[in-house]
Amino acid sequence: MSPPSIETHELTKRFGKFTALDGLTLRLEGTKCVGFLGPNGAGKTTTLKLLTDMIFPSRGGCEINGISVQEDRKRALSAAGVLIESPEIYPSLTPQEALEMVADLRGVPPAERPERIRTVLSEVKMLEWAHQRVGRFSKGMKQRINIASALVHDPEVVILDEPSTGLDPRGMAEVRSIVRDLKRSQRLIFMSSHILSEVVDVCDEVALVDKGKLLFYDTLENVTTRFADGHGTVDVAFARPVALESVRPAIAGIPNVKDCTQLDPKRLRVRFEGGPDGQGRLLEALVGLHLGVIGVSESESALEEIYLRQISRGD
Amino acid sequence: MATARAGLAAVPDSLAQVGKLARYQLREYLRSRRFLALVAIIGAIGAILTGLLGYYRPSALLGGGLAFYSDLWGGVTVVIVLAAVFFGGDAIAGEFQNKTGYFLMGLPVRRTTVYVGKFLAAFLASVAMVLLFLAIVVGNGVFYLRAAALPWQLGVSLVLAIVYLAAVLGATFLFSSLFKTSAYGFVLTAILFLFGFTILQELVTDLVGIEPWMVISYAASTITNVFGSGVNWGLAGQSSTVTEFRTTTTTWTAGIAEGVVIMIAYLVVTAAVGLWRFEREEFT
Ligand SMILES: Nc1ncnc2c1ncn2[C@@H]1O[C@H](COP(=O)(O)OP(=O)(O)O)[C@@H](O)[C@H]1O
Numbered sequence: 001m002s003p004p005s006i007e008t009h010e011l012t013k014r015f016g017k018f019t020a021l022d023g024l025t026l027r028l029e030g031t032k033c034v035g036f037l038g039p040n041g042a043g044k045t046t047t048l049k050l051l052t053d054m055i056f057p058s059r060g061g062c063e064i065n066g067i068s069v070q071e072d073r074k075r076a077l078s079a080a081g082v083l084i085e086s087p088e089i090y091p092s093l094t095p096q097e098a099l100e101m102v103a104d105l106r107g108v109p110p111a112e113r114p115e116r117i118r119t120v121l122s123e124v125k126m127l128e129w130a131h132q133r134v135g136r137f138s139k140g141m142k143q144r145i146n147i148a149s150a151l152v153h154d155p156e157v158v159i160l161d162e163p164s165t166g167l168d169p170r171g172m173a174e175v176r177s178i179v180r181d182l183k184r185s186q187r188l189i190f191m192s193s194h195i196l197s198e199v200v201d202v203c204d205e206v207a208l209v210d211k212g213k214l215l216f217y218d219t220l221e222n223v224t225t226r227f228a229d230g231h232g233t234v235d236v237a238f239a240r241p242v243a244l245e246s247v248r249p250a251i252a253g254i255p256n257v258k259d260c261t262q263l264d265p266k267r268l269r270v271r272f273e274g275g276p277d278g279q280g281r282l283l284e285a286l287v288g289l290h291l292g293v294i295g296v297s298e299s300e301s302a303l304e305e306i307y308l309r310q311i312s313r314g315d
Numbered sequence: 316m317a318t319a320r321a322g323l324a325a326v327p328d329s330l331a332q333v334g335k336l337a338r339y340q341l342r343e344y345l346r347s348r349r350f351l352a353l354v355a356i357i358g359a360i361g362a363i364l365t366g367l368l369g370y371y372r373p374s375a376l377l378g379g380g381l382a383f384y385s386d387l388w389g390g391v392t393v394v395i396v397l398a399a400v401f402f403g404g405d406a407i408a409g410e411f412q413n414k415t416g417y418f419l420m421g422l423p424v425r426r427t428t429v430y431v432g433k434f435l436a437a438f439l440a441s442v443a444m445v446l447l448f449l450a451i452v453v454g455n456g457v458f459y460l461r462a463a464a465l466p467w468q469l470g471v472s473l474v475l476a477i478v479y480l481a482a483v484l485g486a487t488f489l490f491s492s493l494f495k496t497s498a499y500g501f502v503l504t505a506i507l508f509l510f511g512f513t514i515l516q517e518l519v520t521d522l523v524g525i526e527p528w529m530v531i532s533y534a535a536s537t538i539t540n541v542f543g544s545g546v547n548w549g550l551a552g553q554s555s556t557v558t559e560f561r562t563t564t565t566t567w568t569a570g571i572a573e574g575v576v577i578m579i580a581y582l583v584v585t586a587a588v589g590l591w592r593f594e595r596e597e598f599t
């Protein structure tokens with residue numbers, strides 16, 4: 001069987017004179033998690049609505065698993081689990097009933113339904129609410145049920161539009177962990193988000209959009225190196241608190257190091273150049289200094305910088 | 316977890332999905348406050364009828380079975396419009412307005428499936444209301460006329476009423492899908508079917524002076540025409556002319572078959588336009 005795929009060709013959507021999405025051509029294939037990153041109003045929801053035939057393209061088209069969404073929404077969506085724009089479930093339904101309805105309409109065999117419903121409800125931590133009416137639920141609880149209903153048929157392709165919006169910080173963390181768990185089974189996940197750290201946290205690849213245009217699509221690693229202009233930033237953690245003044249001369253002495261700042265008593269941020277090779281040499285030298293380094297991580301703010309730089313370019 | 320994916324199990328064919336959707340939607344109606352409200356309204360109408368009959372004992376009605384049924388049962392057209400408004404008025408618009416449509420549209424279902432499934436559910440819920448009204452009328456009939464035998468005309472009239480219901484719902488769904496705001500569906504249906512078409516029918520008859528065959532209230536009059544003497548079963552209406560004080564008035568009586576054809580034509584046209592429209596509707 002061919003790997004799961006999502007494809008868009010010159011996908012364009014105009015609302016009146018305003019172009020919300022401009023010629024998006026994207027091919028996602030294989031089992032992985034792709035983050036669809038962009039600031040508010042970038043065109044993410046528009047894209048995902050086009051992908052699920054909720055709205056129609058002004059130009060171009062898209063396919064899920066090679067089946068045209070525009071020509072045959074039913075077949076194209078059969079392999080997909082979809083959560084777009086925090087939908088409302090009929091308020092008189094309980095989560096159990098809502099999921100039964102979805103499973104029934106999707107053709108999940110009756111014998112498998114109870115088990116699947118239990119599984120997804122416990123995945124979203126709503127098992128104890130299975131028999132309460134959805135109408136009284138909070139926004140976050142509804143969103144969990146929406147996520148559960150996108151997964152109840154164990155889909156091969158998962159399309160999620162900002163799944164963690166409307167949730168409290170703990171809920172957001174839980175959603176991220178759900179998405180990470182989803183990656184363990186063989187699926188293609190396409191998840192939009194305006195939060196860089198969320199994408200970094202759960203995705204393998206990222207497609208960056210802004211003002212309706214795709215800026216790039218690549219793996220997270222490549223993005224970091226490609227757009228850092230040869231510069232990189234790492235956060236260095238120490239076993240014991242360190243004084244910047246005492247270690248700075250040693251660190252600044254390492255070739256390629258540009259700059260060194262203190263983040264907190266036990267962590268420093270080091271900017272360097274020379275790309276991955278430079279980073280390698282930096283790490284070796286750091287360890288060689290015997291300063292009590294216990295960990296080095298690529299700092300998020302490097303990506304943050306890239307993100308901000310990319311999306312402000314069009315201004 | 317490389318187990319077989321349930322999602323890849325065959326999605327039911329669209330006809331089966333229509334049935335499933337209709338069933339879930341019907342359950343939704345049965346649980347709704349609207350359903351209870353309508354039962355209460357029809358119950359109240361029934362109670363008032365019974366009370367009036369019991370108090371005044373109108374001899375014109377209580378004398379013979381046909382007049383009784385024609386008058387009381389004639390009220391079914393109001394019940395039908397109420398049911399259409401209650402169950403169909405926001406059936407489509409509500410999916411947009413309440414954002415429940417995003418839930419359904421993420422599923423592998425055709426738009427037509429959603430439309431037809433919801434129509435069927437609204438139709439069945441409305442039929443329940445018509446049957447409730449029928450029970451009230453028959454109950455009164457059996458009580459006041461002291462005759463357990465029901466006229467056969469009532470059966471024919473029930474069938475006509477159900478065809479009329481389908482036509483009214485067709486129009487209601489059309490309004491509901493033309494406007495994404497629920498209020499339009501409610502208001503247009505109520506205004507058109509409670510007064511609009513009757514006024515139009517008068518205008519066509521009196522001013523234009525032709526048979527108002529194109530107006531649905533004319534077709535719906537077969538629901539009571541069937542109780543008259545010398546029923547016209549045909550496909551053409553009959554006119555009768557009365558001259559009083561030098562003014563000649565022509566009245567038209569629709570044939571039963573003619574009424575059925577007109578009502579079905581309304582259903583077909585409104586459903587076709589409504590479906591066409593919903594297929595192009597965007598969930599923005
Ligand atoms: N129905 C609509 N009519 C007009 N403009 C719209 C509509 N939907 C979205 N837009 C505009 O299109 C742009 C992209 O919107 P959207 O895809 O929702 O962004 P995102 O999901 O990335 O935040 C925004 O500027 C938004 O105002």
Ligand SMILES: [Mg+2]
Pocket residue numbers: 041044045046161162
């Ligand atoms: Mg959005």
